[in-house]
Amino acid sequence: MLLFQYIYLANRHIAGSKMAEPTLTQQVNAVLATLTSDIKNHKLEIPSPPDLLIKLREVAANENSTIDDIVAVVKHDPHISGRLIKVANCALFGARQHVTSVKAAVSRLGLSKVQNLIIGLTIAQSMMQAKTLGLKEYFETIWQQSNRVAAISSVLALRKTKIDPEKALLAGMVHNIGTLPLVLRLHRIPELQKNQKVLQMVADVVIPKLYASAGELVMKSWNFPAEITSIALSHRESQREASDEINLDDIVLIAHQLSKLTDYTKFNGDDSSLLSAPVFKLFWNDQEHAEEELISFHEEIDQMMQVMSN
Numbered sequence: 001m002l003l004f005q006y007i008y009l010a011n012r013h014i015a016g017s018k019m020a021e022p023t024l025t026q027q028v029n030a031v032l033a034t035l036t037s038d039i040k041n042h043k044l045e046i047p048s049p050p051d052l053l054i055k056l057r058e059v060a061a062n063e064n065s066t067i068d069d070i071v072a073v074v075k076h077d078p079h080i081s082g083r084l085i086k087v088a089n090c091a092l093f094g095a096r097q098h099v100t101s102v103k104a105a106v107s108r109l110g111l112s113k114v115q116n117l118i119i120g121l122t123i124a125q126s127m128m129q130a131k132t133l134g135l136k137e138y139f140e141t142i143w144q145q146s147n148r149v150a151a152i153s154s155v156l157a158l159r160k161t162k163i164d165p166e167k168a169l170l171a172g173m174v175h176n177i178g179t180l181p182l183v184l185r186l187h188r189i190p191e192l193q194k195n196q197k198v199l200q201m202v203a204d205v206v207i208p209k210l211y212a213s214a215g216e217l218v219m220k221s222w223n224f225p226a227e228i229t230s231i232a233l234s235h236r237e238s239q240r241e242a243s244d245e246i247n248l249d250d251i252v253l254i255a256h257q258l259s260k261l262t263d264y265t266k267f268n269g270d271d272s273s274l275l276s277a278p279v280f281k282l283f284w285n286d287q288e289h290a291e292e293e294l295i296s297f298h299e300e301i302d303q304m305m306q307v308m309s310n
Contacts, residue, residue, distance in 0.1 A: 046221040120170040151304035152255035178215025242278040
């Protein structure tokens with residue numbers, strides 16, 4: 001169904017027998033066409049990276065920085081500080097003794113791991129705050145998916161590869177970050193501001209098609225390393241050729257596929273794209289092997305989801 005037809009029917013459904021004004025569908029369709037063009041030509045307005053991310057990178061770039069410098073930056077945000085301590089106490093990150101301070105958490109994890117974790121936590125917080133801008137239920141769904149992909153990614157990295165789990169956590173957290181600038185843009189369209197139901201319907205059509213390419217723009221603008229930036233597009237390429245060994249793209253692709261299942265430990269009929277993905281064989285021999293291992297990973301995945309949600 002063409003986009004303008006979708007909007008037209010949505011307005012007709014909401015307004016009953018009163019048909020939508022042609023100018024409304026024309027204006028909205030024109031704006032959405034412009035949005036597609038803006039992404040293609042790198043003109044999409046990208047939100048600024050969170051202040052904490054900028055400050056953290058400045059400190060990390062200074063070769064004379066110490067743990068105390070990192071701690072001082074993190075302490076500026078009590079919410080992030082609290083969540084970092086919770087992550088440091090997760091068994092996934094080798095917690096043996098309970099830590100209660102930011103400095104102890106940083107000391108346990110190390111500067112490199114802390115940087116990835118804080119970036120992931122900061123971006124997650126930014127997405128949660130954006131829910132107040134409209135499309136609250138839509139953003140809640142997107143956030144839950146991001147959280148689930150991040151948790152699954154971190155555990156897969158730990159249990160199936162030598163890739164740092166906090167790097168996989170970050171990659172999973174930002175895989176759908178392109179949603180953010182798209183929602184911000186849609187929310188500024190006057191015709192859509194007047195009708196939340198139509199705004200929701202337009203988002204349901206447009207965002208799934210454009211968020212990956214928009215996400216690539218965000219990650220490049222925020223100077224993410226290439227191995228993270230590639231996640232924006234690669235996590236949807238389920239039929240791409242498998243590499244010789246599991247890489248970060250493979251982890252997030254599988255985590256993304258698993259996140260869409262009702263129960264990622266039990267495959268039922270909605271798993272065809274996952275089982276047919278060439279990279280699946282890098283992780284498991286067959287469906288039975290996958291289910292068996294995922295059941296054993298379940299507790300760790302749930303723990304990470306809870307930590308990232310609170």
